[in-house]
Amino acid sequence: MRFKLTIVLLWFIAIVLPAQNNAKVYDLLNQLKSTQHDTAKSTLLLQLAHAYYPSDVEKAIGKANLALLLAENYKDNRKVFKALDILIRCNYEAKSDLNTAIRYLSRAKNIDTSFVSITDRASLLGHEGHIYVQIGDYAKAQHAFFEQLKLYEYTKDRQGIAKVNYDLGALYFSQADYLTTVGYYSKAFDLFSNIADIRGKVEALNALGSTYQKLNNFEKSNQYCSDALYLSESINDLQLTAKIHLNVGNAQAALGNIEGAEIHFNTALEMGKSLYDQLIIANVYHALAQTAQKTGKKKIAIDFYNQAIDAAVLVNNRQLLRDIYNTLYQYYDEAGDYSEAYGYLRRLTAVKDSLSSEERNKQFINDRIRFETEQKEEENKQLRAKGLESDLTIQKQKALNYTSLAVLAFVISCTLLLYNAFRQKKKYNEELELQVSKRTEQLRVSNEELTTFNHKLEQSNNELERFAYIASHDLKSPLRNIISFLNLIQRKVRNQEDKDLKEYLRFATENAKQMNVLIQDVLEFSRVESSHDVPSENVDLNESMMMVVQNLQETMQSKNAIVYADALPVVHSNSVQMLQLFQNLVGNGIKYNKSYQPEVKISHKKMNGHHLFCIQDNGIGIDTQYHDQIFEMFKRLHTREEYNGTGIGLAICKKIVSGMGGEIWLDSEPNEGAKFYFTVPAN
Numbered sequence: 163m164r165f166k167l168t169i170v171l172l173w174f175i176a177i178v179l180p181a182q183n184n185a186k187v188y189d190l191l192n193q194l195k196s197t198q199h200d201t202a203k204s205t206l207l208l209q210l211a212h213a214y215y216p217s218d219v220e221k222a223i224g225k226a227n228l229a230l231l232l233a234e235n236y237k238d239n240r241k242v243f244k245a246l247d248i249l250i251r252c253n254y255e256a257k258s259d260l261n262t263a264i265r266y267l268s269r270a271k272n273i274d275t276s277f278v279s280i281t282d283r284a285s286l287l288g289h290e291g292h293i294y295v296q297i298g299d300y301a302k303a304q305h306a307f308f309e310q311l312k313l314y315e316y317t318k319d320r321q322g323i324a325k326v327n328y329d330l331g332a333l334y335f336s337q338a339d340y341l342t343t344v345g346y347y348s349k350a351f352d353l354f355s356n357i358a359d360i361r362g363k364v365e366a367l368n369a370l371g372s373t374y375q376k377l378n379n380f381e382k383s384n385q386y387c388s389d390a391l392y393l394s395e396s397i398n399d400l401q402l403t404a405k406i407h408l409n410v411g412n413a414q415a416a417l418g419n420i421e422g423a424e425i426h427f428n429t430a431l432e433m434g435k436s437l438y439d440q441l442i443i444a445n446v447y448h449a450l451a452q453t454a455q456k457t458g459k460k461k462i463a464i465d466f467y468n469q470a471i472d473a474a475v476l477v478n479n480r481q482l483l484r485d486i487y488n489t490l491y492q493y494y495d496e497a498g499d500y501s502e503a504y505g506y507l508r509r510l511t512a513v514k515d516s517l518s519s520e521e522r523n524k525q526f527i528n529d530r531i532r533f534e535t536e537q538k539e540e541e542n543k544q545l546r547a548k549g550l551e552s553d554l555t556i557q558k559q560k561a562l563n564y565t566s567l568a569v570l571a572f573v574i575s576c577t578l579l580l581y582n583a584f585r586q587k588k589k590y591n592e593e594l595e596l597q598v599s600k601r602t603e604q605l606r607v608s609n610e611e612l613t614t615f616n617h618k619l620e621q622s623n624n625e626l627e628r629f630a631y632i633a634s635h636d637l638k639s640p641l642r643n644i645i646s647f648l649n650l651i652q653r654k655v656r657n658q659e660d661k662d663l664k665e666y667l668r669f670a671t672e673n674a675k676q677m678n679v680l681i682q683d684v685l686e687f688s689r690v691e692s693s694h695d696v697p698s699e700n701v702d703l704n705e706s707m708m709m710v711v712q713n714l715q716e717t718m719q720s721k722n723a724i725v726y727a728d729a730l731p732v733v734h735s736n737s738v739q740m741l742q743l744f745q746n747l748v749g750n751g752i753k754y755n756k757s758y759q760p761e762v763k764i765s766h767k768k769m770n771g772h773h774l775f776c777i778q779d780n781g782i783g784i785d786t787q788y789h790d791q792i793f794e795m796f797k798r799l800h801t802r803e804e805y806n807g808t809g810i811g812l813a814i815c816k817k818i819v820s821g822m823g824g825e826i827w828l829d830s831e832p833n834e835g836a837k838f839y840f841t842v843p844a845n
């Protein structure tokens with residue numbers, strides 16, 4: 163944790179430390195060397211490179227190269243770009259190594275600048291412009307500077323804008339388009355003035371001075387250069403001041419103020435010497451030589467020329483050397499010193515060769531850049547084409563994606579709807595299930611109650627039947643005694659004249675007999691048991707019917723009745739009960755019949771696992787309202803005077819049919835005869 167904090171702290175310090183804190187930054191870098199934090203390291207290395215530039219260009223290059231390596235390693239394009247920027251500057255500004263600068267420039271131009279800041283991109287365009295100026299491709303240089311200007315205008319970087327205007331001035335100066343040059347330098351001066359950039363103002367004024375010299379306007383040149391000199395005091399830049407002194411000297415020399423010019427030249431020379439700036443020294447000696455030559459001080463002039471040559475050789479300034487050699491060749495040639503003249507001519511030729519080879523070299527570099535640029539443009543073209551293709555693919559993909567999204571949205575909506583419906587259905591089902599379970603519970607409870615009730619009913623029925631049986635059975639014996647004694651009394655009073663007594667006796671005997679019949683019927687009813695409790699067998703109902711007709715023979719004859727029967731089935735049942743059932747129904751059909759010839763038809767049908775029987779007569783019929791009541795015990799619709807009976811026959815029929823698991827009912831209207839139906843389960 164402490165280690166990480168240290169790294170962050172060091173990184174922060176490295177970012178905010180100004181360049182003059184080189185030693186401190188270097189110390190921090192040493193501490194970081196043992197760490198693996200490439201990001202922090204490369205940041206520090208870049209800081210160091212800037213700190214070393216321009217005082218120690220080689221070290222600056224070393225640090226920038228290291229930063230470049232690290233940044234490339236972790237693919238930080240921003241830092242790669244920054245490292246290349248400082249490397250380009252080191253190589254073309256300080257070392258004049260155009261080849262290396264161009265190599266780095268090509269690398270920088272191939273970087274994806276998406277994450278590179280506008281300021282850094284503008285800076286690189288500036289380097290590009292300067293490099294093209296150096297190799298003489300002014301059109302490309304102009305293009306680079308204009309691009310740079312656009313970026314600065316976009317970011318409203320006023321110093322950047324002023325600087326580009328200055329560089330454009332220098333560009334047109336190189337092309338000897340001095341009027342345009344004046345325009346850009348003047349604009350640069352105004353812009354530097356607006357932002358109170360004194361150094362910028364000084365440089366712009368000095369540049370204007372140089373340009374006016376080219377335009378042979380030495381008055382103006384002197385004026386601008388003097389202004390530059392005046393302002394330069396406040397910026398304490400010896401090199402710049404030395405150049406301005408040189409320019410002021412040149413202007414004044416041109417204006418004929420040789421004395422004043424020499425003062426400025428000497429000041430510039432002193433400054434150049436104190437800076438060990440051989441370029442300034444060479445230029446000042448050259449100016450001194452020209453002034454001396456102009457004023458006829460030939461020997462002094464040659465001495466200055468030679469010192470200029472020494473200094474120019476040191477910095478390999480071949481243009482200056484060419485000018486000096488040419489001047490000296492002509493001088494000695496005119497003086498008739500052909501030996502010296504020849505010597506300078508040879509040196510002049512050599513330096514010209516070297517310059518033209520440099521020109522060729524520049525041309526070569528230019529061609530190479532052009533080639534690389536074309537290649538890059540071709541690559542860009544291809545990339546654009548690919549981009550277009552991929553754009554199309556992306557569009558298709560997008561369309562596909564949108565479709566997929568729409569489908570997905572549709573599916574999701576459907577799913578949500580279904581889910582909602584499912585939830586509602588589930589809720590509804592749950593409610594339904596709840597209601598069903600409640601209802602089921604209610605039904606279960608009422609079923610239980612019903613079962614209990616049925617059980618109780620069955621118990622009470624059983625008890626009632628047992629009571630009826632016991633009562634009728636026990637009543638039979640005393641009733642028989644009563645009837646016997648009544649018969650005895652009747653015999654005793656047979657010869658008496660008392661008619662009332664005889665009538666009373668007859669009445670008592672009849673009622674006792676009726677009572678006997680009733681008790682007999684109750685007993686009979688009580689004896690009818692359900693099919694579970696009676697022995698069952700295969701009963702051929704045709705035989706049962708024959709016995710019925712036999713039993714009813716007497717009645718049938720007395721009433722001239724006919725009985726028809728279909729072929730009847732064999733039914734698994736109790737033969738006594740089946741006889742009772744058919745006999746009761748057929749007997750009633752004959753009994754409750756006023757027809758001349760009573761007819762009873764017995765028909766049969768097998769349906770739905772049941773035997774359906776119908777006993778139809780052409781008798782008196784029964785009103786619909788009594789259809790249920792006539793199956794109750796002792797229920798009769800007529801008096802005994804009309805039709806003899808006890809009202810127990812149909813009750814017995816119902817008991818037998820129910821005991822077998824069947825049903826009994828009728829269809830009848832008064833005077834329309836009656837149809838009694840009953841079912842018994844088929845085997």
Ligand code: ADP
Nearest residue numbers: 750751754783792798799807808809810811812
């Ligand atoms: P019972 O014949 O001894 O009176 P039932 O139980 O057999 O007793 O008959 C009950 C009553 O139903 C009868 O009194 C009669 O009024 C009526 N009944 C029964 N069968 C017929 C029939 N075939 N036609 C008309 N009435 C009938």
